[in-house]
Each structure stands twice: as structure tokens, then as C-alpha cells.
Amino acid sequence: MLSADLPWLQAPLADALARARSHALLVQGPAGVGQLELAVRLAQSWLCESAAAGQPACNHCPSCKLFASGTHPDFQMLLPEALEAPARESLGLPFEEPDAKAGKAKPSREIKVEAVRNLLAFAQATSARGKAKVVVIFPAEALNGVAANALLKTLEEPSGLLRFALASHDSASLLPTIRSRCQPLPLALPERSAALAWLEAKGVKDAAGLLDATGGRPQQALEWAEAGLTDAAWQAIPKRVARGEVAALSDLAPPRVIDALQRLCHDLVRRSHGQPGQFFAPAALPSPKRAAPLLAWDAELRRAARHADHPLNAGLWIEALVAQAQAAVTASVR
Numbered sequence: 001m002l003s004a005d006l007p008w009l010q011a012p013l014a015d016a017l018a019r020a021r022s023h024a025l026l027v028q029g030p031a032g033v034g035q036l037e038l039a040v041r042l043a044q045s046w047l048c049e050s051a052a053a054g055q056p057a058c059n060h061c062p063s064c065k066l067f068a069s070g071t072h073p074d075f076q077m078l079l080p081e082a083l084e085a086p087a088r089e090s091l092g093l094p095f096e097e098p099d100a101k102a103g104k105a106k107p108s109r110e111i112k113v114e115a116v117r118n119l120l121a122f123a124q125a126t127s128a129r130g131k132a133k134v135v136v137i138f139p140a141e142a143l144n145g146v147a148a149n150a151l152l153k154t155l156e157e158p159s160g161l162l163r164f165a166l167a168s169h170d171s172a173s174l175l176p177t178i179r180s181r182c183q184p185l186p187l188a189l190p191e192r193s194a195a196l197a198w199l200e201a202k203g204v205k206d207a208a209g210l211l212d213a214t215g216g217r218p219q220q221a222l223e224w225a226e227a228g229l230t231d232a233a234w235q236a237i238p239k240r241v242a243r244g245e246v247a248a249l250s251d252l253a254p255p256r257v258i259d260a261l262q263r264l265c266h267d268l269v270r271r272s273h274g275q276p277g278q279f280f281a282p283a284a285l286p287s288p289k290r291a292a293p294l295l296a297w298d299a300e301l302r303r304a305a306r307h308a309d310h311p312l313n314a315g316l317w318i319e320a321l322v323a324q325a326q327a328a329v330t331a332s333v334r
């Protein structure tokens, strides 16, 4: 059943249902731990026609059945175009395969004002089933400025039975006017044992290493494992990169290349200050003596991260990043 397979969300869901005082909640915290699932589960619970107020959705009533089939008339999700299919797939909702027709523009990572305008029509209509109407917005930071402004009035004074569940990985970047209209709902990293049990049940081998690699974010660890990354390959990255081996990263998608290098840089800076790494095992990391070259490298990685979605030539781009990494690591261990 819908998103019931993230067991660590049960307690935050119960808490959210019990504490919700506002018509708009903002789930916030790190990515990769189930923010969207929590927001959607909240929506389902608010719409459920059998659960008592403040209780999670029953999964059996007519409303829950409509919800699970993706056809609930009182539910809308506002997602960037690029996330529509993957988000619906991971929620177990019906979705259309992205249209890969030649000449079609790359799907947007922003939530645009047209989408908000369509939503306003839904917001003004009467609730079809009479219980509530719910809008999930994910990730809220994807609302561009015009879209966010178009949403403000409805978010502040929603008509009738309308409720909002927003979710954000980066709530600091939201317009303050959006943030101030929402009741915050922090979602922390799950307990390590719960995250490991979940990954192992999904068939991930050496789950502990990948969970550490992602900083404790089980959904991200699963995504990496499904993309073919193993713990052994991850732990080999620091030393291979220090030798200038481009192949250490060439199987990763561009945004993951940046992720990996940023985590390596972070761990090396910690090591240079005598602290253990967070993402790589101790034996995997070189022993830097100086932080300065690493800090300069970190700044370069931040710049590169802005283009990580579509580098012009991924091969050359990774080569340049590995050369940069090798130079920084070499300078730091001298």
C-alpha cells in the first residue's frame, strides 16, 4: 500500500497528524528520507473517510482506494515536470512514461507559474467528496519566484476545506512569505538500524557502507545501489581519484559524480583536522596534512555543481573534475 514501506515514517506521521494546527504544513529536513512520502501520507489521512481525526489513513475506505489508484478528485500534487514520473513511480501511483520525442525540451526542474494557475482552479472548486481537498507541493524550493508569489494568497487564505502539505530539502531557500504561512514539521534522518533493515529487505548488499556514503539517507542509498554502485566501488573512489583514475567515477551520473567528490572533499577536510570521515571508511581515505588546498577545491566543486545536471560533454567534464581532485589531494598530503 502507498508508501507504507518506509517504516520510519510511522512515528513522524502520527506526530504530524496529532500536532497539525495549520491548514498548511511544511515537512523539512534532509533529502532521501521520505519527505514526499510523508506529505502524501498526510494528504491521504486528511482525505480518509474512515479514520478518526488525527489518525492515519485506513487504506480501505472508498477515499483511500481512489487515492491509491491516483484518481482522488480532491487531491493534487504539484511537482516539477522532471520529477512527475519518478515521484509517482516511487509512490506506487500510476504515471506516464516521459515522452522522449526528439526535439522536446528537457523536462523542467522548476515548478512554474502555469502549474500554480492550474492549481488555483482546483483550489477554488468545491470538495468533490466533501471531506477535504489537499495539495502536496514537492520540493517547495522548486517553486520559482513568480510561481511562489502566485500561490501566496491561496496559501494564506485557503477556501473551504483546502489543506496544503509542502515538503522541502532546503527550506532556508524558500521565500520567507511562504515559510511563514506554514507550520514547520521537521523530518530527521531515520534510526540507523531501521534504515539498514529497510535496505537489506530491498536486497541491497553491504548496506551499511552505502548508508554511510549517503550520510544516513536510505532512499538515496537505495537509488545508488540500483544505479549499480557497490560499497567496494565507493570505498575505492578516494584512492583511485588521488591517482587520477577517471574510471573511478565514469559509471556515475553527473550529479552523483559531484556528490561523491563533495563527500570526499568533506571527509578529507575532517581528516586534515584529525577527525574521522563521515562518508568513507577510515582505511579508504588518504591522510591530508593541510586543509587549504581542499578548501579551494571545495569552492571549485560548488561552482561545478551548478552545471552538474547537464554538462556539455560528460566525459571531458569528469576528466577535468578528476584532474582537479587529484591536484587538490596531492597538494593536501604534501
Ligand SMILES: [Zn+2]
Residues within 6 Å of the ligand: 047, 048, 049, 050, 051, 057, 058, 059, 060, 061, 062, 063, 064
Ligand atoms: Zn481511508
